[in-house]
Amino acid sequence: MGVTVSIPTQLRGVTGGDAEAQVSGGTVGEVLDELFDRYDDLRDRICEDGGLRRFVNVYVGGEDIRFLSGLDTEVADGDEVKILPAVAGG
16 A cells, blocks of 8 residues: 655656655655655755755644654555645745
8 A cells, every 4th residue: 555645736846747656664764765766856855964954844644743753753554644845925
């Protein structure tokens, strides 16, 4: 079954328009690594210095991973991971 990663509109240019991807992994970090294997340019858009960019939020089951275990947050088959970069507006 795997984990479903929801990809926001702002990042779909580097995913060929894909809105979501099915990947596997036991932690958010492993899920993202598999996602980066599939969409190499995505890494530079959401990561820097070995971690998430400051204004990129990642959620598992509606919970921000920054308040869980970060990239070590565990995921299970059927979980949904959402990537949400902050967007300026006004």
